[in-house]
Amino acid sequence: MAHNGMSAATAKRRGYVLDENGIWRKKTVLEKYFEEGYLELEGSPFSAEQRKKAGEILSRDYYLGNYNKLQSSKLFKLGIRTTGNVGEDTAMYYKERYLHAVKNIPYEFWPTVYKVCIEDTRIDQFEEKNDNSLKTKNKYYCLKVFLCLGLERLLKYYLQKNKKSS
Numbered sequence: 001m002a003h004n005g006m007s008a009a010t011a012k013r014r015g016y017v018l019d020e021n022g023i024w025r026k027k028t029v030l031e032k033y034f035e036e037g038y039l040e041l042e043g044s045p046f047s048a049e050q051r052k053k054a055g056e057i058l059s060r061d062y063y064l065g066n067y068n069k070l071q072s073s074k075l076f077k078l079g080i081r082t083t084g085n086v087g088e089d090t091a092m093y094y095k096e097r098y099l100h101a102v103k104n105i106p107y108e109f110w111p112t113v114y115k116v117c118i119e120d121t122r123i124d125q126f127e128e129k130n131d132n133s134l135k136t137k138n139k140y141y142c143l144k145v146f147l148c149l150g151l152e153r154l155l156k157y158y159l160q161k162n163k164k165s166s
Helices: 008-013 029-036 048-064 088-103 110-118 134-165
Strands: 016-018 024-026
Touching (some): 029 048, 048 110, 048 134
């Protein structure tokens, strides 16, 4: 059994992937965009794989920083936990890292990066479905470029941060 009583073939057809831990999970929009070639940008020094990785790191920092919880960790009470859970001190680290990363993304690119990486929604879900005009196609192309350039800014930030730490 693959996932909730589905066979492996049905799970794959419905968009589930088997990760390295043997757990079936839904593909993220960022992974789908990577497979569709949306993260390719001609003339860029960065690859689509690197852009995808930067988006995944941003998403991880967001969720490990407990931004998805209704009640955030208290900022002044830093407790150290020895269990495998994300403690308040670790959550603070990811919160700060997320905030510093977001500051490196220009205002124009941020809504697109946020929708794809954090909200996990496709860019084209907010527009009319049957509109195949040139204006709409250009708009989607611009949003794709905004996504790629925003992920490149993230990538530059993460690469710069790694150079400082080593």
